[in-house]
Amino acid sequence: MGAFGYSILLAAIYWAYIACMAYYVIINAYYMVLFLFATSENKLRVRQQRFEDFRALSRSRHTLPVSVIVPGYNEEQTISNCLYSLGNLDYPQYEVIMVNDGSGDRTLEVLMDEFDLVQADIFSRRHFETAEVRGVYRSRRFAEFYVIDKANGGKADSLNAGINFSRYPYVCTCDADTIFAPDSLLKAMRVILRDPQKAVAVGSLIGINNGYEIERGEIKKRALPRESIVSLQLIEYLRSFLLNRLAWTRMNFMMVVSGAFAIYRRDVLIELGGFSRDFTCEDIEMTFRVHEFMRREKRPYRILSLPEAVSWTEVPENWKNLYRQRHRWQRVICETFWEYRRMFLNPRYGAVGLFGMPYYLFGEVLPWIPELLALLIIPLAIAFGVFAWWPLLVFIGIFVLTNVLISVMGILLQDVGFRTLTLREICRLILLSFFESFGYRQLLSWARFAGTIAFLRGEKGWQKFARIERKGPPPGPKTPFGPDTEKTT
Amino acid sequence: MPEVGYFRPDVVFVPAFIVLATVVAAFVAYTILGRLLYERRRARVLKERVRVEDLLGRLRGSPPREDLGEELEGVLADVGRTNKVALVEMIGELKEPARSAYLARVTRYEGWRSLFGRALRSPFKWRRIEALRILGSLDLEDVIYVLSQGLEDRDDDVVYAAARALAKRANLRAAGILLDFFEEKRVDPKRLVTMLEEFPIPTHELLWPKLEDPDPETRIRAATLLEVSEEPETVPRLVRAAEDPDPDVRSAAIRSLANIADPRGGSVLPEAFGDGAWFVRAAAARLAGALKTTGLYENLVGLLGDENWWVRQNAKTALLALCPEIEHDLERYLVVEDRFVRNMVAEVLDASGAVQRRAAELEADPDSGPARRFFERLIVAEGRGSMEGLARRATPGVQAALRELLGDDAARAS
Numbered sequence: 001m002g003a004f005g006y007s008i009l010l011a012a013i014y015w016a017y018i019a020c021m022a023y024y025v026i027i028n029a030y031y032m033v034l035f036l037f038a039t040s041e042n043k044l045r046v047r048q049q050r051f052e053d054f055r056a057l058s059r060s061r062h063t064l065p066v067s068v069i070v071p072g073y074n075e076e077q078t079i080s081n082c083l084y085s086l087g088n089l090d091y092p093q094y095e096v097i098m099v100n101d102g103s104g105d106r107t108l109e110v111l112m113d114e115f116d117l118v119q120a121d122i123f124s125r126r127h128f129e130t131a132e133v134r135g136v137y138r139s140r141r142f143a144e145f146y147v148i149d150k151a152n153g154g155k156a157d158s159l160n161a162g163i164n165f166s167r168y169p170y171v172c173t174c175d176a177d178t179i180f181a182p183d184s185l186l187k188a189m190r191v192i193l194r195d196p197q198k199a200v201a202v203g204s205l206i207g208i209n210n211g212y213e214i215e216r217g218e219i220k221k222r223a224l225p226r227e228s229i230v231s232l233q234l235i236e237y238l239r240s241f242l243l244n245r246l247a248w249t250r251m252n253f254m255m256v257v258s259g260a261f262a263i264y265r266r267d268v269l270i271e272l273g274g275f276s277r278d279f280t281c282e283d284i285e286m287t288f289r290v291h292e293f294m295r296r297e298k299r300p301y302r303i304l305s306l307p308e309a310v311s312w313t314e315v316p317e318n319w320k321n322l323y324r325q326r327h328r329w330q331r332v333i334c335e336t337f338w339e340y341r342r343m344f345l346n347p348r349y350g351a352v353g354l355f356g357m358p359y360y361l362f363g364e365v366l367p368w369i370p371e372l373l374a375l376l377i378i379p380l381a382i383a384f385g386v387f388a389w390w391p392l393l394v395f396i397g398i399f400v401l402t403n404v405l406i407s408v409m410g411i412l413l414q415d416v417g418f419r420t421l422t423l424r425e426i427c428r429l430i431l432l433s434f435f436e437s438f439g440y441r442q443l444l445s446w447a448r449f450a451g452t453i454a455f456l457r458g459e460k461g462w463q464k465f466a467r468i469e470r471k472g473p474p475p476g477p478k479t480p481f482g483p484d485t486e487k488t489t
Numbered sequence: 490m491p492e493v494g495y496f497r498p499d500v501v502f503v504p505a506f507i508v509l510a511t512v513v514a515a516f517v518a519y520t521i522l523g524r525l526l527y528e529r530r531r532a533r534v535l536k537e538r539v540r541v542e543d544l545l546g547r548l549r550g551s552p553p554r555e556d557l558g559e560e561l562e563g564v565l566a567d568v569g570r571t572n573k574v575a576l577v578e579m580i581g582e583l584k585e586p587a588r589s590a591y592l593a594r595v596t597r598y599e600g601w602r603s604l605f606g607r608a609l610r611s612p613f614k615w616r617r618i619e620a621l622r623i624l625g626s627l628d629l630e631d632v633i634y635v636l637s638q639g640l641e642d643r644d645d646d647v648v649y650a651a652a653r654a655l656a657k658r659a660n661l662r663a664a665g666i667l668l669d670f671f672e673e674k675r676v677d678p679k680r681l682v683t684m685l686e687e688f689p690i691p692t693h694e695l696l697w698p699k700l701e702d703p704d705p706e707t708r709i710r711a712a713t714l715l716e717v718s719e720e721p722e723t724v725p726r727l728v729r730a731a732e733d734p735d736p737d738v739r740s741a742a743i744r745s746l747a748n749i750a751d752p753r754g755g756s757v758l759p760e761a762f763g764d765g766a767w768f769v770r771a772a773a774a775r776l777a778g779a780l781k782t783t784g785l786y787e788n789l790v791g792l793l794g795d796e797n798w799w800v801r802q803n804a805k806t807a808l809l810a811l812c813p814e815i816e817h818d819l820e821r822y823l824v825v826e827d828r829f830v831r832n833m834v835a836e837v838l839d840a841s842g843a844v845q846r847r848a849a850e851l852e853a854d855p856d857s858g859p860a861r862r863f864f865e866r867l868i869v870a871e872g873r874g875s876m877e878g879l880a881r882r883a884t885p886g887v888q889a890a891l892r893e894l895l896g897d898d899a900a901r902a903s
Contacts, residue, residue: 018496047615048646051622053653060683118839118879119872121832140839167798193677194649391498394506401509408516415524423524430517 013386017377020370021395027363028402035409037247042307045191045246046417049308054186057193058090064170064193065093066185066263069162071155072176073101076110078314079176083115084217087142091185095144097162098176102131102152111147116140128160128274136165155259156275156282163269172263173283177314179209179217180261184310188263191304200265200301201290203257205241205414207309208234210317219312224425229322231432232440233315238410245305246413253291253356254303259283261311264290279339280460281332288340291356295349307417323447330451331459333364338455368448371441374399400437407433530569537568541576549583553590561591565598574619581626592627609635617642618650625654633658637666640675648675656684664692668699671710678710685714693718700726705735712738716745724751731757736766743772747779755780762788767797774800778807786815790822793830805833812841823866835870852886864894 057063068086072079079098086096100108111117117137124136131153139145150161159173170192172185181187184204192199211225225231248254257264262283269275272289275282287303294301316322337360344361346353378396382389411429415421421429544564548557561580565573580591595601608620621639624632636658639651652670655663667685671678685692692714699711712730715723727749730742743761746754754776761773762785774792777785789811792804808819822834838844844867850860868876873895880891 014496051618051646051650056683056687060679060686062679062683062686064679120836121828138836143840193680194645196677196679387498391502394502395498398502398506398509401506401513405509405513405516408513408520412516412520412523415520419524419527423521423528426520426524430520 010384010386013377013380013384016373017381017386020374020377023362023367023370024374024399024402027367028406030359030363031243031406031409034243034247035406037250038243038409038413041246041250042242042413042417045307049187049190052190054183054190057190058092058183058186061092063092063186064189064196065095065168066091066170066172066189067162067166067168067266068094068096068172068174068185069159069166070096070098070174070176070178071101071158071162072098072103072107073152073155073158074103074105074107075176076103076106079107080110080114081214081217082174082176082178082180083111083145085178085180086217087145088182088217089180089185090182091189093168094172094185095146095167096142097165098145098147099158099162100147100149101154101158102150108147108149112137115142115145115147117147120146122146122165124165127164127270130157130161130164133161154277156277156279159282160274163266163274166266169266170263171266171269172261173259174262174311175260175313178206178260179212179214179219179312181310184261185263187308187310188261188306191306192263192265195302196265198300198302199304200268200294201254201257201287201303202263202306203245203254203304204261204306204311205245205309206237206258206260207312208237208315209312210314212312222420224421224428225317227317228432228435229319229440230315230317231429232436233322235407235410235429235433235436238414239406240410241305242307242410242413243406246307248356249303249305251351251355252302253351254305255287255291255352255356255360256284257287257303257305260313279332279335280328284332285336285339288336288343291349291352292340292343295343295352307413309418309420319443323443326444326447327451327454330368330448331455333360334452334455337361337365365452368445368452371445372449375442400434403437403441404430404433407436534569534571537572538575540564541568541572541579545576545579548580548587548591553587558591558594561594562598565595574623577623578626581623595627609639614642614644614647617644617647621647621650621654625657633660633662633666636663640666640670640673645675649680652676652681653684656688659689661690661692661695664688664690665695668692668695668710671706682710682713686717691718691720693720693723697723697726700730705733705738708733708735708738709741712741712745716748718745718749721751724749724753728754728757731761736764736769739764740766740768740772743769743776747772747776750779752780755782758782758785758788762792767795767800770795771797771800771803774803774807778803778810781811783811783814786811786818790819790830790834793822793833794827801829801833805837808834808837809840812837813843816841816843820863820866823870831870835867838867848883848887851890852884855886855890861890861894864891868894 070079070082070086075082083096083098098111100111117139120136120138122136122138131151133148133150135149137147137149139147146165148161148165150158153161162173163171170189172188174180188202188204191202208225208230209219210227210230211223212219213221224234245254245256259282264286268290269286272286272293276285276289279285290301290303316325337357340357343349343353344357346357349357378392381387382392408430411421411426415426541564544557544560548561551557561576565576568576577595580588580595582588583591608616609624611617611620617639621636624635633655636651636655639654640648642648642651652667655667664685667681670676671681696711696715696718699707700715702708702711708730712727715727724746727742727746731739731746733739733742739761743754743757746757758773758777761769761776764770764773770792774789777789786808789804789807792800793808795801795804808815812819816838819834819838823831823838825831843863847860847863850857851864854860864876876891876895880888880895883891
């Protein structure tokens with residue numbers, strides 16, 4: 001390499017490093033701003049909740065009824081607990097529609113036995129075309145509980161089938177491994193009931209139930225999971241839900257309503273054509289679609305995120321499953337952003353176009369570029385003497401501390417609002433956050449990189465991870481004709 | 490070092506690191522110390538709460554006493570703000586004459602003005618809300634006026650708190666203000682209706698005239714709110730409202746009649762069953778169930794085949810309410826042509842326990858004619874697949890009989 005080539009190389013390393021650093025400064029400055037908005041929104045929601053009359057809401061016949069739709073594919077391990085937790089909801093009027101998406105395991109048999117299902121003739125409106133519905137069942141144990149057995153068509157297809165059968169003006173979608181707090185619907189619907197004309201969707205912080213003891217849908221014991229990988233995901237969820245989504249709610253561009261627990265106004269879903277089967281994950285795409293449609297039509301609307309965990313789900317417990325999950329999420333993020341790229345920096349879409357989409361591009365689609373590039377550039381910069389080694393080491397320290405700071409912000413928001421973690425758990429999470437930058441983040445960056453490549457290659461597919469095996473509920477009492485009816489119509 | 494650019498990391502990074510480390514340490518300290526302080530404060534609040542509960546127990550358990558009043562003032566002076574507010578709210582829930590006597594003491598308490606008086610004008614909305622909540626519990630002069638001023642606050646949360654506080658007042662003037670407040674649309678109408686439904690005193694005197702209001706929205710609200718009325722005169726007025734030209738008013742009136750469940754309300758049923766608006770028919774089904782009008786069960790079975798799902802569901806619920814008296818009569822509908830009717834009748838009989846009772850009969854006597862006939866009809870209504878599933882979960886005696894009915898050769902052979 002001649003002198004000219006060498007100087008080009010040095011310049012390239014230098015400017016690559018400056019670019020990485022500039023990205024890093026900008027994105028973290030953005031997080032600091034988000035923190036301010038998130039703090040304000042957190043305070044508002046927490047205090048509103050404290051002053052709310054939940055007792056009256058839970059008894060009033062004017063509290064808007066909700067259809068809860070639970071799509072499931074091969075969920076024999078988790079479906080009972082999920083549905084039992086739904087049966088325990090403290091809400092005046094709701095129905096539960098479980099959609100068995102052509103499971104190959106014993107999901108339907110488990111449901112038949114657990115919930116004493118009988119076939120039912122229920123009229124449905126064909127708002128959306130779906131895969132063939134093979135049978136509809138009602139439960140003899142729980143009123144307003146139905147199971148739709150259909151051919152496999154994917155989660156979006158199952159949700160659409162559930163909407164076809166749903167009766168109520170609001171639809172709550174969730175995952176089959178989600179466990180609900182008894183007051184989850186009340187707390188989520190509370191914000192909708194304040195302004196039902198404008199509030200079209202609500203999401204909430206999704207908790208992690210990996211370390212929990214769950215029996216018949218009820219959480220018997222809560223504990224921070226022992227596995228560090230799960231605790232690191234908890235830190236990430238707190239950051240994402242409490243820092244990002246609360247701030248986005250405040251600034252009126254809530255970009256993601258997570259499918260693990262989401263409430264939508266049913267007429268909006270129908271008007272938009274239901275969940276799309278063309279995307280790997282339907283939840284992000286639906287949120288974008290709502291924004292695009294409402295802003296284009298200039299209709300007043302709000303999408304909100306709640307700061308409290310009212311439902312809990314399982315997360316991967318090993319590195320392989322975590323990688324697969326993030327790989328899939330990255331594909332989805334890229335697919336969705338690309339589909340709605342017309343909103344990017346488009347003032348017609350207001351805050352969504354001017355703030356939400358740019359964040360999505362630089363904070364979700366592309367962040368793996370500077371993160372992986374920095375891994376390469378820093379050693380090169382030291383090796384070629386572009387910079388001395390010790391300032392770069394200090395920079396790594398700054399990188400680690402910034403991540404810790406953002407994580408602590410998330411933990412602080414959670415603690416100030418709800419105090420669900422013990423002091424010991426808080427200290428453990430803070431300590432863990434120091435180690436997040438050594439391995440965990442790099443794995444996620446690599447998964448994001450691979451996910452982006454998969455998107456560019458047009459790959460699709462779900463790749464579920466194995467569920468935690470939990471103790472099953474005790475069998476019900478026998479009568480001459482099956483278990484007793486627990487709840488009559 | 491080769492000269493590449495102007496950026497000097499050694500100059501920038503070290504101070505940045507120091508600042509950042511300080512900020513991180515501050516946040517960590519704030520989080521942990523904040524939590525420790527919270528735990529201490531909570532322990533103190535809980536300790537004070539024991540004292541407050543003990544005092545309240547004695548306030549509830551005896552007529553008003555001077556020494557207890559003095560103790561009340563002492564406790565108010567000693568405890569923190571959280572328990573002060575809680576104590577005042579709990580005194581507001583005492584029965585008379587203790588309530589008035591001790592509330593008078595509260596207003597004589599030295600810190601009263603700073604706790605509540607100034608709070609109403611506080612720039613911090615949550616202080617204003619807290620003060621409004623407390624005022625909702627107190628019988629002070631002009632409290633209605635103060636609360637109605639809260640309805641004009643610039644902040645929606647304050648307005649909501651004022652509305653809730655007014656809804657707790659056992660005062661017709663407060664009810665009148667809330668009824669007029671619907672027009673402002675600052676609080677969702679359903680929330681206001683929920684508040685007024687739980688109003689501490691009857692409001693029928695205000696609502697009766699509104700049944701004749703020219704605005705249909707007002708008539709609907711009045712009809713809806715009268716569902717909790719225990720006044721006998723309400724029923725004939727609602728019966729008249731059930732003939733209103735507006736279907737929403739008719740529906741609201743009939744739903745309220747269902748809630749009141751006075752037999753005089755049944756006079757609207759014949760016409761309501763055939764109403765053109767589905768929600769009126771649905772309300773009629775509900776009323777029939779509430780009044781347990783077994784004589785009209787055939788009308789309800791007819792509604793099981795209605796074009797509207799809600800009407801069918803309400804008819805099904807109403808039929809369930811008429812069981813077990815009509816169970817025998819319902820059995821013949823298990824084999825009608827309309828599969829939705831068959832299916833819903835099967836659901837009713839299942840939910841009412843008829844299926845269980847027949848199964849017990851079958852277990853006791855596998856050759857029982859009525860029981861076997863019942864299950865033959867049930868197979869038609871619910872389908873073989875469903876019955877096979879039920880048979881799997883039945884006790885052995887019933888299982889054998891059901892398999893025979895379903896035509897299981899293996900069972901016949903055994």
